[in-house]
Amino acid sequence: MTSMARRIPSQIFRSSLKTLNRAHIGSLYHNPRTFSTSLPRLANRAIVYTSTGNPSEVLSARTYPSLGPPPQGHVNVRLLCAPVNPSDVNVIEGVYPVRPSLESLVGSTESVFVGGNEGLGVVQRVGNGVDGLKEGDWVVFAKAQSGTWASERCVNGSDVVRIPDMEGGGRIGEVQGATLTVNPPTAYNMLKEFVDLKAGDWVLQNGANSAVGQAVIQIAAHRGLRTINFVRDRDNMDELRIQLHGLGADQIFTYESLHSKDTISHIKSLTSSAGGIRLLLNCVSGSTTTSLARLLGANATIVSYGAMSKQPLSLPTSLFIFKNLSCKGYWQQRWYMERGRTEREELMRELVGLIGLRKLREPEHEIVRIGGGLSDGEATQLVQGVMDRIEKGHYGKKILFKFDTVDS
Numbered sequence: 001m002t003s004m005a006r007r008i009p010s011q012i013f014r015s016s017l018k019t020l021n022r023a024h025i026g027s028l029y030h031n032p033r034t035f036s037t038s039l040p041r042l043a044n045r046a047i048v049y050t051s052t053g054n055p056s057e058v059l060s061a062r063t064y065p066s067l068g069p070p071p072q073g074h075v076n077v078r079l080l081c082a083p084v085n086p087s088d089v090n091v092i093e094g095v096y097p098v099r100p101s102l103e104s105l106v107g108s109t110e111s112v113f114v115g116g117n118e119g120l121g122v123v124q125r126v127g128n129g130v131d132g133l134k135e136g137d138w139v140v141f142a143k144a145q146s147g148t149w150a151s152e153r154c155v156n157g158s159d160v161v162r163i164p165d166m167e168g169g170g171r172i173g174e175v176q177g178a179t180l181t182v183n184p185p186t187a188y189n190m191l192k193e194f195v196d197l198k199a200g201d202w203v204l205q206n207g208a209n210s211a212v213g214q215a216v217i218q219i220a221a222h223r224g225l226r227t228i229n230f231v232r233d234r235d236n237m238d239e240l241r242i243q244l245h246g247l248g249a250d251q252i253f254t255y256e257s258l259h260s261k262d263t264i265s266h267i268k269s270l271t272s273s274a275g276g277i278r279l280l281l282n283c284v285s286g287s288t289t290t291s292l293a294r295l296l297g298a299n300a301t302i303v304s305y306g307a308m309s310k311q312p313l314s315l316p317t318s319l320f321i322f323k324n325l326s327c328k329g330y331w332q333q334r335w336y337m338e339r340g341r342t343e344r345e346e347l348m349r350e351l352v353g354l355i356g357l358r359k360l361r362e363p364e365h366e367i368v369r370i371g372g373g374l375s376d377g378e379a380t381q382l383v384q385g386v387m388d389r390i391e392k393g394h395y396g397k398k399i400l401f402k403f404d405t406v407d408s
């Protein structure tokens with residue numbers, strides 16, 4: 001890792017790395033219920049790195065020959081777009097508990113890591129022995145760290161999952177497809193698996209404008225749950241309020257308002273008639289989350305899924321003793337590793353159903369096009385510039401890469 005990389009801490013899981021048992025994670029990865037572990041191969045233009053470090057320094061764009069016919073059991077997939085998620089940054093920094101494999105891409109003797117975990121692909125060619133996929137199908141990647149920041153990939157047919165059409169026909173949007181496997185399922189499952197919530201109950205969350213937070217607001221609203229949403233203050237706070245209310249947010253506050261006794265008593269009076277708040281979804285950790293925990297009612301659960309403040313989570317012991325507080329963690333990757341393909345497909349159908357009902361919109365986003373006319377040097381500069389902006393924070397939108405194929 002470069003010295004710069006050492007100065008820039010990870011956005012999530014750095015502290016959890018100390019406690020996570022890597023051997024356990026490795027064994028989960030080889031769980032026979034998970035998907036094939038065969039490596040994706042080949043790419044046309046790809047965003048790669050050869051050693052971990054600061055993404056704005058170690059990433060580069062490389063052009064490779066176009067794909068040949070897929071071998072037995074494989075499909076060629078053209079990437080339509082692929083997001084940059086906070087965990088992608090952590091993977092490149094080398095501080096995430098799951099690492100991609102080094103790959104030898106066609107036409108090159110150098111082994112590289114290809115960036116990107118999720119993305120939307122369209123099947124271009126189907127090799128012999130692949131069932132259930134045909135040319136033109138839209139697919140997502142079932143295998144973690146598939147290296148989606150590329151224009152094309154050749155992957156094992158069992159490492160992709162076809163996206164179902166919406167009820168009545170028609171496809172979901174490109175951005176919805178490219179961001180379907182990480183954030184919406186995380187929001188959906190956190191609202192479903194920890195507390196038995198019924199319509200009218202309150203859910204408290206921080207990082208409410210994150211892509212996960214936006215999905216939480218919408219899925220909660222669809223279920224008749226009410227949300228109290230905390231975000232960082234910003235110049236365009238009114239704009240953000242309008243956006244989040246538009247998604248179905250009930251209450252929106254900045255962390256600064258936790259210093260106001262009026263806000264605290266307002267929240268407590270809002271929620272007490274419904275038996276108090278029983279679920280806090282924690283994207284941020286740090287001292288503001290400690291303050292949010294004090295707003296919870298009896299027998300509540302805190303579900304932590306991110307640590308964007310890069311601070312630990314500290315909780316008063318009294319909340320455990322006198323309010324019977326429970327604290328859990330959630331990792332969508334673990335859910336995928338522990339469940340079978342059928343459950344994964346059911347969850348995806350559920351989410352596509354919500355999209356079809358217009359109950360789940362794409363996250364606020366910006367598409368960065370890696371044009372086919374750019375040289376690798378120019379494409380590298382573009383990608384490094386994006387990563388630099390993300391590292392500086394307060395980006396406010398999900399970035400997605402969209403690659404043109406490069407003639408080679």
Ligand SMILES: NC(=O)c1ccc[n+]([C@@H]2O[C@H](COP(=O)([O-])OP(=O)(O)OC[C@H]3O[C@@H](n4cnc5c(N)ncnc54)[C@H](OP(=O)(O)O)[C@@H]3O)[C@@H](O)[C@H]2O)c1
Nearest residue numbers: 012086186209210211212232305306308309330331332394
């Ligand atoms: N455990 C899981 O399975 C799982 C699944 C999905 C995501 N995640 C995690 O969930 C988090 C959000 O992911 P995402 O894709 O939704 O991210 P995103 O759309 O990029 O949003 C990032 C959010 O973090 C906030 N943030 C950034 N730095 C912060 C800081 N220092 N203090 C407080 N808030 C800060 C941002 O607020 P501003 O707008 O104010 O910058 C924004 O709300 C990440 O940590 C990600 O790794 C975990």
